[in-house]
Amino acid sequence: MKVTSGGAPLAAATGPTLIARPSRLAEVAADQLRTLIFDGTLPPGSLLRQEDLAARLGISRTPLRESLRLLDLEGLIETAPSGASRVVDLNGAAAVEAMEVREVIDGLVARLWARRGLPAARNRALAAIVDQMDRASSLGDKKEYMAGNASFHLELLRGLEHRWLDQFTSLVRVSSQATYLRLESGTDRLRLSAAEHRAILGAIDAGRPEEAEHLAREHVANAARHWVLGRGEQGGTA
């Protein structure tokens, strides 16, 4: 159980950064690879050759291989029986499965926060993110909206400091990103989504675990309908 920090653009506010870390090179490499995957430098389906990547990151193959195993278990890459690794391509069944897991995980996160109680500072930060998403949705700025969306969910997930939940950081990142990148519809879904975020935050802040979980699950289910199934109507039961 280590950090799995990820190159968070603006979410990396909580790091204690005590004194000095022995810097496990495999961890650093994993972070680098995640960044390369998320920013599109390593597109889905890309073949990952250990020697190239090692040279690219300026390390040897040994720690790189460990990082590949990590990303494999995280579900970010997949390794063929022959040993060839490639960036996972979330489409069709794989996307559905990813969102199935995200639904219950996000629901759990919301429930735990509602039960634990949301600190005022974090509430303000999340509210600010939702405001940002609102603005972005009004302007139809999908990229900006996507960034806020990812920040919102990651802030909740990472903030819990839950040892069994940290590993879902990559899942949340990749699915959040892919969801709205593929979203072709207008600003309608964006507005609705922003409202859903605000509702989730409200339920958490009000300390209503059941409601928070329900709203979070519905939110993910709605996103899945629009992303994976393509332009579904909202309101159905999961």
Next chain:
Amino acid sequence: MKVTSGGAPLAAATGPTLIARPSRLAEVAADQLRTLIFDGTLPPGSLLRQEDLAARLGISRTPLRESLRLLDLEGLIETAPSGASRVVDLNGAAAVEAMEVREVIDGLVARLWARRGLPAARNRALAAIVDQMDRASSLGDKKEYMAGNASFHLELLRGLEHRWLDQFTSLVRVSSQATYLRLESGTDRLRLSAAEHRAILGAIDAGRPEEAEHLAREHVANAARHWVLGRGEQGGTA
């Protein structure tokens, strides 16, 4: 390079065993280590020295290190910033967190099976397991019951062949095992638990996703109450 071929006591039973796999030594080592942890050879808190383990498994440190990273991400071991790894000790807060995740995961598994439809052969196999648990509960054979309990949940989990769910195998194993090992009460809880399993299986077989998920979550929550919190009464809200 003999991989202590005689090993693998019981872990390599479920594999499809298509033709022949190149046998990634790190995977084999991970399985071996899981077995050693689950059967108590490596008790919680044990310090894991790479050189010793490598010699013990008859491999070098390179693949062993990869397996340690895997087990780390799975939550079965934890690695200090200095690099020292030790078997995770599920007690107190860690146990609560583990069961929180298990609750939603097992709920998702039940829901997916109910939606997908349970093949008759698998239904029979699961029913047989529940029967075995019934007998064990009547006799108060906790060990036998525990085995059936783990089999039940693992059969459901692994049978889905869900790419994002496989990684919870260790979580289910360790929590299932620990739950009933610590259970000191009489056969009452065992009987109730067996009934819960039967109800879950019934809901799945009847194709009722919502009910199956609800029952599965309640089941885990009940187990958690008796295990972690010690002798709680059922019926409370999660």
Next chain:
DNA sequence: CCGGTCCGTCCTGTATCCAGAATCCAACAG
């Protein structure tokens, strides 16, 4: 007698090297 510091040993982390296997290309036969 107790505390602090220095030193030795062990362990982890990383790099390099070797062997086996898969893949790809090309030449050849039908």
Next chain:
DNA sequence: CTGTTGGATTCTGGATACAGGACGGACCGG
């Protein structure tokens, strides 16, 4: 022209060797 088969290249997997830091114990000072 196409399918097949042969070989050479290349890649991954595993083992070994080396460097840096951590931990523990003994020695010295108070």
